[in-house]
Amino acid sequence: MSLIHSLRHLDETDRTFQSESVDWALTKLRDRALDDQISTIVTKGAKVLDLGCGKGDLLARLKSEHRIHESGIEIEGEAVSEAIARGLSVTHGDLEYSLTSMGDQSWDLVILNQVITVIRNPVAILQESLRVGRQVVVTFPNFAGWRTRYQLALRGRLPVTPSLPYQWYDTPNIRLVTVKDFRNLCGQMELKILKEAFVGRAKGAGFRPINAWPNLRALSAMFLVSK
Amino acid sequence: MTHRPTSPTAQSDSAGKTVPIPPENNYGPVGQVELQHVTFDGPDHVLNLEGGGSLSPLQVAYETYGELSKSKDNAILVCHALSGDAHAAGYHGHSPDEKPGWWDILIGPGKALDTDRYFVICPNFLGSCYGTTGPTSTDPETEQPYGLSFPFFTIKDMVEVQRWLLDHLGIDTLSAVIGGSMGGMQALQWAISYPERVRGVIPIATTSRMSTQGIALNEVGRQAILSDPKWLEGRYPKDDPPARGLAIARMIGHITYLSEESMHQKFGRRFVNGDGRSFNFSKDFQVESYLHHQGDKFVRRFDANTYLYLSRAMDYFDLETDHGSLEKAFSHCLSSFLVLSFTSDWLFPAQQSAEIVHVLRKLGKEVSYCNIESDQGHDAFLLPGHRMGDLVSGFLERLRKGGTP
Numbered sequence: 211m212s213l214i215h216s217l218r219h220l221d222e223t224d225r226t227f228q229s230e231s232v233d234w235a236l237t238k239l240r241d242r243a244l245d246d247q248i249s250t251i252v253t254k255g256a257k258v259l260d261l262g263c264g265k266g267d268l269l270a271r272l273k274s275e276h277r278i279h280e281s282g283i284e285i286e287g288e289a290v291s292e293a294i295a296r297g298l299s300v301t302h303g304d305l306e307y308s309l310t311s312m313g314d315q316s317w318d319l320v321i322l323n324q325v326i327t328v329i330r331n332p333v334a335i336l337q338e339s340l341r342v343g344r345q346v347v348v349t350f351p352n353f354a355g356w357r358t359r360y361q362l363a364l365r366g367r368l369p370v371t372p373s374l375p376y377q378w379y380d381t382p383n384i385r386l387v388t389v390k391d392f393r394n395l396c397g398q399m400e401l402k403i404l405k406e407a408f409v410g411r412a413k414g415a416g417f418r419p420i421n422a423w424p425n426l427r428a429l430s431a432m433f434l435v436s437k
Numbered sequence: 438m439t440h441r442p443t444s445p446t447a448q449s450d451s452a453g454k455t456v457p458i459p460p461e462n463n464y465g466p467v468g469q470v471e472l473q474h475v476t477f478d479g480p481d482h483v484l485n486l487e488g489g490g491s492l493s494p495l496q497v498a499y500e501t502y503g504e505l506s507k508s509k510d511n512a513i514l515v516c517h518a519l520s521g522d523a524h525a526a527g528y529h530g531h532s533p534d535e536k537p538g539w540w541d542i543l544i545g546p547g548k549a550l551d552t553d554r555y556f557v558i559c560p561n562f563l564g565s566c567y568g569t570t571g572p573t574s575t576d577p578e579t580e581q582p583y584g585l586s587f588p589f590f591t592i593k594d595m596v597e598v599q600r601w602l603l604d605h606l607g608i609d610t611l612s613a614v615i616g617g618s619m620g621g622m623q624a625l626q627w628a629i630s631y632p633e634r635v636r637g638v639i640p641i642a643t644t645s646r647m648s649t650q651g652i653a654l655n656e657v658g659r660q661a662i663l664s665d666p667k668w669l670e671g672r673y674p675k676d677d678p679p680a681r682g683l684a685i686a687r688m689i690g691h692i693t694y695l696s697e698e699s700m701h702q703k704f705g706r707r708f709v710n711g712d713g714r715s716f717n718f719s720k721d722f723q724v725e726s727y728l729h730h731q732g733d734k735f736v737r738r739f740d741a742n743t744y745l746y747l748s749r750a751m752d753y754f755d756l757e758t759d760h761g762s763l764e765k766a767f768s769h770c771l772s773s774f775l776v777l778s779f780t781s782d783w784l785f786p787a788q789q790s791a792e793i794v795h796v797l798r799k800l801g802k803e804v805s806y807c808n809i810e811s812d813q814g815h816d817a818f819l820l821p822g823h824r825m826g827d828l829v830s831g832f833l834e835r836l837r838k839g840g841t842p
Contacts, residue, residue: 281803287780287808287809287810288810290807291807291824291827291828294775294805294828294831294832295824295827296831297831297834297838298805298831299803299805299835301794301804301805302806302808303791307795308795311794311795311798311799313799313801316801
C-alpha cells in the first residue's frame with residue numbers, strides 16, 4: 211500500500227515537473243513544422259483525435275481546411291482552456307487514462323505530434339492509438355540529424371537544435387529516437403508505414419521539406435502508420 | 438469583452454440582425470430586470486414527485502435576459518445552486534447599493550452568455566424560498582405554510598418544473614443548459630431527462646452523485662438546524678426562526694465553498710482586535726468573524742426548513758443508482774457537453790468531473806473538459822479571476838457553428 215502510495219506521489223511530481231517547468235514556447239516552430247504534411251493526410255469530415263494537442267493549433271487548421279470532427283486531449287490546463295475557448299472539443303487529462311475510455315477503431319486518424327519523446331511509455335501509447343484509430347500519424351525530433359551528431363561527437367555537448375531546443379536540465383524529452391529507430395520499431399510492431407515525411411532547417415528560423423538521407427538530414431520526422 | 442459597434446437606436450449583431458440597444462441607465466449592461474411569476478394549475482400540471490406525493494398548483498419565479506428569437510431557438514437555461522435564486526444578472530433597482538445578480542460576471546451583452554445573442558432564463562427551482570413553490574409557500578388545503586408537510590423533492594422533480602416553464606415560454610429546444618454545483622446536477626439531469634431538448638450541457642463544479650463527504654457535511658448542517666430549540670419540529674413562526682442552527686449550517690457550508698489556500702489568503706491568522714488573543718471564546722480571529730457574518734447574513738435571507746429539504750435533494754442525487762450505471766444514465770444523451778471543475782474545489786473534486794467525462798467519452802458523446810486552475814475553492818464558479826467565461830463562450834460558439842460538420 212505504501213509503495214503504491216509513493217508511486218502515485220512520484221507520478222504527481224512528475225506531472226508537476228512536466229507542466230510547470232517546461233517552456234513550451236520553445237517548440238512552437240517545431241510543433242508546426244510538419245502541419246502541411248499532416249494536413250495532406252487528412253480527408254474531409256474525418257474523425258481526428260489529437261493526443262497532446264496543446265492549444266489546438268493543428269486541430270483548428272484541420273477543422274477549417276477539412277471540416278474534421280475534431281477531438282483533442284491535453285494535460286496542461288492553460289492550453290486546454292485556450293483550445294476550448296477557440297471552439298475546439300478538447301478534454302483535459304492524461305493520455306494513457308483518457309485513451310482507456312475510447313472504443314476500438316473509433317477515429318479515422320490519431321495524431322501524436324511531437325509527444326512520443328515526452329511520455330513514459332511511447333510503445334503503449336502507440337499501441338493504444340492504433341487500437342482506437344485506423345491510422346496513426348507520429349512526429350518526433352530526429353536525434354540522428356547531423357547537427358546532433360556534430361554537437362555530441364565533435365563538441366562533446368548534448369545537442370540543442372531547432373527540433374530539440376532544450377538544455378539537458380530543462381528538456382521535457384525523456385526519450386530520444388531517430389528515423390532509423392522508429393522504422394525499426396514499426397518493423398518490430400509489424401506496423402505498415404503508409405507515408406513518411408521529413409523536414410530540415412530552412413533559411414531563417416523555419417523548416418523545409420527534406421527528401422534524401424532523412425536520418426542524417428532531418429530535424430523532424432513524420433510517419434503515418436497502421437496495423 | 439469584444440468591442441461592439443453601436444448606433445443611436447439599434448445595433449447589428451454578427452449575423453446582421455438588428456437588435457435593440459439595452460436601455461441606458463445605471464443598472465449595468467444587463468439593465469434593470471424584473472422577477473416574473475407563472476402559476477401552473479389544472480389537471481395538466483400536477484407534479485407527481487419522485488418521493489411520493491404531489492403538488493398543484495405550483496408557482497415558478499424566474500427572470501429572463503435578452504430577447505427570444507422568432508424561431509425560439511436561442512434560449513439558455515441557467516440553473517442556480519443551493520442558496521441561489523432567479524436573479525442571475527442585472528439589477529432590480531430597488532436600492533442604490535444593490536449588488537447585481539449572482540452570475541452577472543457571465544450573463545450580459547458581450548459576455549459568455551451573450552444577451553445580444555441568447556435569451557437567458559433563470560428560474561428559481563422547485564422547493565426554494567425565492568418565489569417558486571416550496572416549504573415556505575402556503576398550502577392551499579390548510580392555508581398555512583407547508584413547512585415539513587411539504588413533500589420531498591429531487592433534482593429530477595426540479596427539472597420537471599423547469600420543463601413546464603420552457604413549455605409555457607414556447608421553447609422546444611434549449612441552446613444550452615448551464616449550472617454550477619447543485620445547478621450542475623440539474624444540467625446533467627436535463628441531458629438525461631430531455632436529451633432531444635438540449636443541444637449543449639455545461640455542468641460546472643458538480644458531480645454525478647453526491648459524495649459521502651458531501652452527504653456527511655450536509656448532515657452536520659441539518660443537525661445544527663434540527664437541534665436548535667427554536668426549530669419546533671419545523672413549525673417555527675416566521676419572525677422567530679431557528680437562526681442559530683441555520684447560521685451554523687451556513688458556516689459549515691461556507692467552509693466547504695472555500696479552499697485552504699483562499700482562506701489563508703483572505704484571513705491568515707489575523708485577529709479581529711490588534712491586541713491579539715483575548716483568552717475567551719468570543720470571535721478572536723478574522724476567519725471566525727467572517728463565518729459568523731456569513732451565518733447571520735444568511736439567516737436574514739433564507740429559510741431553515743427549505744435548507745433541510747434542499748440539502749436532502751442534493752444528497753439523493755445519484756445518477757449511477759438511478760440508472761444502474763453512469764454508462765446507462767448517459768447512454769441516451771444527444772447533447773454536447775462542456776464539463777468544468779476547479780483545481781482547489783474539495784467539495785466537488787475534479788475527479789468527480791473527470792469520471793463523468795470518462796464515461797461520456799466511452800459512450801462516444803461529444804465532450805470537452807477542463808479542470809480550471811483556481812485557488813478559490815468550490816465558489817470559483819461564482820467568482821471572476823479565471824477562464825470559465827472564455828471556455829463557456831468557446832463551447833457555445835462551437836455549438837452555433839454546428840459543432841461537427
